[in-house]
Amino acid sequence: MRIFGISSGSMKALVVAWVLLMLLTIGTAVAGKVGADSHLGPVWLGALAVVTILKARMILTEYLGLYRAPGWRSGFTTTLVVLVGAMFTLAALTPV
Amino acid sequence: MDGTQDFPPEDRAPVSVPGDNGWGPLSGLPGNPMMWILIASELLVFGGALIGFAGARVLDPQLFADSQSMLDRPIGALNTAVLLTSGLFAALAVQARREEKGTLSRLHLGIAALFGVVFMVVKFVEYGEKFAAGIDVDTNTFFTLYFLVTGFHLAHVVFGIIILGLVAIWNSEENLETGTAFWHMVDLVWVLIFPVIYLMR
Numbered sequence: 001m002r003i004f005g006i007s008s009g010s011m012k013a014l015v016v017a018w019v020l021l022m023l024l025t026i027g028t029a030v031a032g033k034v035g036a037d038s039h040l041g042p043v044w045l046g047a048l049a050v051v052t053i054l055k056a057r058m059i060l061t062e063y064l065g066l067y068r069a070p071g072w073r074s075g076f077t078t079t080l081v082v083l084v085g086a087m088f089t090l091a092a093l094t095p096v
Numbered sequence: 097m098d099g100t101q102d103f104p105p106e107d108r109a110p111v112s113v114p115g116d117n118g119w120g121p122l123s124g125l126p127g128n129p130m131m132w133i134l135i136a137s138e139l140l141v142f143g144g145a146l147i148g149f150a151g152a153r154v155l156d157p158q159l160f161a162d163s164q165s166m167l168d169r170p171i172g173a174l175n176t177a178v179l180l181t182s183g184l185f186a187a188l189a190v191q192a193r194r195e196e197k198g199t200l201s202r203l204h205l206g207i208a209a210l211f212g213v214v215f216m217v218v219k220f221v222e223y224g225e226k227f228a229a230g231i232d233v234d235t236n237t238f239f240t241l242y243f244l245v246t247g248f249h250l251a252h253v254v255f256g257i258i259i260l261g262l263v264a265i266w267n268s269e270e271n272l273e274t275g276t277a278f279w280h281m282v283d284l285v286w287v288l289i290f291p292v293i294y295l296m297r
Contacts, residue, residue, distance in 0.1 A: 009191075010191070011188060011191050011192075014184060014187045014188055014191065015184070017184075018180065018181065018183075018184040021180045022177060022180070025173065025176050025177050025180065028173065028176070028290070028291055028295070029170075029173045031295075032169070032291055032294070032295030032296075033295075034169045034170055034173055034295070035169075035170070037165055039297055040295075040296070040297055045296065048291050048295060048296065049291075051291075052287060052288065052291050055287045056284055056287050056288065059180075059183065059280055059283050059284050059287065060284070062187070063183050063184075063186070063187045063280045063283065064126070064135075064277055064280045064281075064284075065126040065190075065273070066125075066126075068124070068126060069124040069125055069126075071121075071124075072124065072125055072132075076136075076139075079136075079139065079140075079143075080139075080288075083139070083140075083143035083146070083147065083288070084288065086147050086150070087143075087146050087147055087149075087150045087288075087292050087296070088150075088296070090147065090150035090151055090153070090154055091150055091153070091296045091297075093154060094150075094153050094154045094157050095154075095157050096157070
C-alpha cells in the first residue's frame with residue numbers, strides 16, 4: 001500500500017501519516033467547534049464522525065501496520081464505522 | 097473413543113498450515129495475535145461505553161450540555177496531538193528495530209514514553225481542576241461516565257508506558273510489534289473518546 005506515493009512500512013510513510021493525523025486533529029477541532037459553545041447540528045456532527053473514522057483508519061493502517069493485512073483492516077474499519085455511526089446517530093437524535 | 101479414527105488422516109482438517117504458527121488467519125497480523133484479540137476486545141468495550149454515553153445524553157441533554165461546557169476542549173485537542181505524536185515514535189521504534197538500529201529504536205521508545213507521561217500530566221491537571229471545582233465521580237451521570245471512561249483509558253496509558261519500557265529491554269521485533277500495538281490501541285481509543293465526550297453536542 002502507498003501513502004502519497006510512499007510505500008507503507010517506511011519511516012517516511014510513518015512521518016507522512018503523522019502529518020495527516022495532525023491535519024485531521026485540526027479537522028476534529030474545527031468540526032467540533034473547539035472554541036465555541038454552540039450546538040453542532042447534523043452537518044458538523046457528520047463531519048466530526050467522518051474525521052474520527054479517517055483518523056482511526058490511519059492509525060490502524062500505518063501505526064498498527066494493517067497495510068500488511070488488508071482483510072483485517074477492512075474488518076476493523078467496518079467495526080469502527082458501526083460503533084462511531086451508532087454514537088453519532090444517537091447524538092443527532094438528541095433533542096437540542 | 098478417538099473420533100479422528102473415523103477419518104483417514106488425509107481427510108482431517110489441518111490444525112494449521114505451514115508458516116502460520118498455528119494462529120490460522122490471525123497469523124497475518126503484526127506482532128503476537130493475542131494482542132490483537134485484546135485490541136478487538138478493548139475497542140468493543142470502549143465503543144460500548146461510548147455508545148452508552150451517547151445514549152445517556154439523549155435521556156438528559158441539558159445536564160450533559162451544562163456539564164460538558166465545563167470540560168477544557170482545547171486541552172483535550174492538545175492531548176490528542178500529544179498521544180498521536182507518541183504513537184509516531186512508537187511506530188518509528190519498530191521500524192528502526194527492523195533496520196537493526198537497536199539504539200535508535202530504544203531512543204524512539206523513550207520519546208514515545210515521554211509523550212505518554214505528558215498526556216498523563218495534562219490529564220492529572222484536568223482532573224485536579226475538576227476536583228478543585230468540587231466536581232467528582234458522584235457529581236452527576238455525565239461526570240460519572242467522564243471519570244470512568246477517561247480514567248479507565250488513563251490506566252491503559254500507565255500500563256502502556258510500562259510495556260514500552262519492557263519492550264525497550266527485551267527488544268525482539270515481535271516484542272516491539274506487540275508492545276507498540278498496545279500503545280497504538282491506546283491512541284485509537286482516545287481518538288474515539290475525545291470527540292464523543294468533549295465535542296459531541
